[in-house]
């Protein structure tokens with residue numbers, strides 16, 4: 157009797173194993189795989205750590221089956237998959253920011269603009285995302301405008317009052 161149970165279990169195990177081996181090629185086809193080349197191409201951009209695949213693709217996890225490009229990805233492809241001045245000066249997604257401004261390298265020389273972190277300011281492939289970086293010089297201008305406004309609102313002479321409300 158025990159022997160009969162063992163034989164049935166062995167047959168069931170072998171049957172399951174056979175089925176698994178038979179469908180494994182099918183499973184490999186349907187299990188999402190990462191699009192080949194995406195990681196290497198991404199690393200050719202000056203910055204990619206914030207948006208990663210979404211810089212060029214319409215999905216965060218592109219696969220060989222689903223890897224549609226966004227407007228920046230299309231321009232990157234048309235530019236020979238190279239980051240340079242030509243691509244930096246384009247505004248692929250049609251917002252107010254050039255690709256270089258969004259990536260943080262306005263002139264496309266591969267070197268980040270002064271005072272900027274080595275990360276994207278906004279996504280060059282998403283027209284709803286356009287953030288201008290605030291450099292030290294820009295911040296100085298903003299402070300001066302606010303200080304002038306406050307001095308004028310308080311009735312102080314902006315030419316002779318040097319008080320500043322921003323450090």
Ligand SMILES: [Ca+2]
Pocket residue numbers: 247248249250251252253254255258279280286
């Ligand atoms: Ca743009």
Ligand SMILES: [Ca+2]
Pocket residue numbers: 260261262263264265266267268269
């Ligand atoms: Ca630069």
Ligand SMILES: [Ca+2]
Pocket residue numbers: 249251253258278279280281282283284285286
């Ligand atoms: Ca954008």
